[in-house]
Amino acid sequence: MLRPPAKHCRNCGTAVVLRLPDDGDTKTRAVCPACHxxxxDNPLNVVGTVPVWGDSGQYVLLCKRNIEP
Incomplete structure (x- = not known):
């Protein structure tokens, strides 16, 4: 189930407009006219795990996506 697009900016609270972003995207997105x-909205799940390498405390984040970023 897809969520409806955002109505207000999560950053500043201004009402967003649906348009093509200036970054070259080809899909209509909710863009804030105040803070840009x-x-x-990405409904696809990203699966991740954080394994620990031995007792050294070093962590490695492994992620698997269905689509390229």
Whole structure:
């Protein structure tokens, strides 16, 4: 189930407008006219895990996506 697009900016609270962003995107997005934040809604899940390498405390984040970023 897809969520409706954002109505207000999560950054500054201004009402957003639906238009093509200036960054070359080809899909209509919710864009804030005040702070120019583009609100992307990605309904696809990203699966991740954080394994620990031995007792050294070093962590490695592994992620698997269905689509390229």
């Amino acid at each position: 934040l583009v609100h992307y």
